[in-house]
Amino acid sequence: MSPLPTRTPALRRRILALTAAATVSALLGGCFADGANEADGGGEGDDRRIRVAMMQPPRSGLSPLSDDAFKLSRWSTAETLVRLDRDGDALPSLATGWRQQGRTWTFTLRQGVTFHDGTPLTAADVVRSLSTAATASPKPRILDGVDLTVRATGPRSVGVTTAAPDPLVPHRLSSPQLSILAAKAYRGRTVDPVGAGTGPFVLVRAQGTASATLDRYDRYWGAKAKAAGIDVRYVPDGTARAAALRSGEADIVEAVPVSQAGLLDPKLVTEVPMPRTNTLYLNTGRGTFRDPALRAAAREAVDTRSLVSGVYEGRADRAGGLLGPALPWAAKLRTPVRHTAATAPKGARITIGTFTDRAELPEVAQLLQQQLRKAGFEVELDVREYAHIEADALAGKFDAFVLSRATVLDSGDPAAYLYSDFAGDGSFNLSQLSDPAVDAALTTAAATATGEARRKAVVAAEAAVLATDAAVPLLHERVIQGDGANVVGAAHDPRERELVTADTHVR
Known part of the structure; x- marks a missing residue:
């Protein structure tokens, strides 16, 4: 094998900085051209939208049964029965509580939740979403090796039974790959999350590997989102993502490369273990x-x-x-x-x-x-x-x-x-x-x-x-994340499940 080139950190930064000048303008051309926060047309407060530059485009059409599910959770559009706290302990989300009896866990559903198409959350919806995941081929990674069945035990409760006793069932149900979506999402062979979640933002448009658009959902069961919406662009090139933050073309940039972080204003960079x-x-x-x-x-x-x-x-x-x-x-x-x-x-x-x-x-x-x-x-x-x-x-x-x-x-x-x-x-x-x-x-x-x-x-x-x-x-x-100077409340999640929440907004 030929030896690998030796590059000091300082040399890497100089090389990348020079490269950026020649390439970034082409990579970012029109990146957020239709954003709502330009100086000549931006709103304030609740009228402002959040522009996000994400690293990887969808690989499976934003199907929640794939790793694309983590985009849906990072945009706060799809939700799960359970969420995890900082220590990894299970907390209520669409389910308000649960109990275990043998191999079966019974979950009580939250009242007053509606999907983005206006239909109410029911036990039948939970059974449909979880059963689709449990019988998918391949299964979502969280269910690898897990034999799981789901049935309604009442209008607002479901029973989840595993083949062997499993103390991690609530934790498994926190995975974004087990998001609960409306019936409309399950027509045909694919799962389409557009307009089918329960979160504070509704996914209104998904343009392949280019972009996604989300608007505030005013009937959300929890606190109303402080931002009017989210405009997402996929920018695989790390130098281009960092440049979008420097130029103000993006409000939030995920996965800033180590080599680029030192070139940014330290006040705009957050590092999370x-x-x-x-x-x-x-x-x-x-x-x-x-x-x-x-x-x-x-x-x-x-x-x-x-x-x-x-x-x-x-x-x-x-x-x-x-x-x-x-x-x-x-x-x-x-x-x-x-x-x-x-x-x-x-x-x-x-x-x-x-x-x-x-x-x-x-x-x-x-x-x-x-x-x-x-x-x-x-x-x-x-x-x-x-x-x-x-x-x-x-x-x-x-x-x-x-x-x-x-x-x-x-x-x-x-x-x-x-x-x-x-x-x-x-x-x-x-x-x-x-x-x-x-x-x-x-x-x-x-x-x-x-x-x-x-x-x-x-x-x-x-x-x-x-x-x-x-x-x-x-x-x-x-995790190295870039947040614009006017961004308030962006999530810095070590598990990379959250990014824009109901509290996130641009001043």
Whole structure:
């Protein structure tokens, strides 16, 4: 493999700034030309609209059964029975309460809710939406491996039954992929959310991969939206998104690249710890890192401080474990982990794999290569697009793999991530780990009821994983969001479920 180019953060910023001058005008031409907030035609207060530049265009026509569902929740147009608080605990939304009896959870529906087409929310609507998701092919990710049935138990209550007892049912129902939509959304083979949600904003127009338009819904069951509407444009180029904020063409910009954040007015940039960890997975099943002492040597060789400062320009958090500051309870419950003593590598050869889809990961891999070589390893890199490397990574063909991994999946609970990545039968076990103590801890965590007891079991499972040195946590990423100087109340959500809420407006 040819060596990766070395670029300092300052050099990257200069290159990108020069590139931006030549490309941004073309990328942004007419981006928000029809926006309502231009100096010659904008309103004030309730008449102002919010212009949002989003990173990724829809991949599935804004179907709530796909990852596009997170756009619907970020625009506050589609809602779920349950929502999650900052700690990941379940709170009422379209359901006002719930109770469990055996394998069945019964949810009581909120009164006075209407869909955007004017029809009232009923138990039949909830059954339709959840049953459609449960029988979809493929299922929404939140229901992967879950056998779920739904039935009306009264005019304003539904029963959700799982094949096996599941303490996470309320958390699962908080996933935007299980949004409750009006009957009109389910005509034909696709699910069309236009005019079919219950949130404070109604989706009135979706123009493919170009834009979306939402207006305030005045019959919303909760507090009236403070903005007149939302005008969304999809701007995949990060330099263009940052330029839209600088020029005032966008009020809110999601996913500002690390390389661009330093070029913006610091007052316009908000960084929020994200439940996503960059981890060096070490292959415990074959090769050099079958030896626990060499895994320990690799862990001791890693300098996370230089990764955060050199690659992420200080816009990330050094990892103290697999679970980062987006889950503040984890650090409070964590205790020191006992590791195997390290042994000298003495030229042991390893290959580290990673992918180019996340721009920072090849640079992370390059710095790790330097650190591990200094410790005495012989290190090669294998860097490809993710689609061309995933199969080899899952098959255990690398000695180590660098991955940016979400640590809470759609349920808001990290037990599922820990199980998939580190259980002997885990579906994403890059470390090829098969350890009875780890498996026992993971099984206990998965079966424990939600609350403090489950959190303690999750942290105990994390400790069991870390004790094997099958994974070396590197850093926790941050959401970098740009908000215009006149924006009030934009959500800064580490789970990226919220962005524009009923309280968000432009002064």
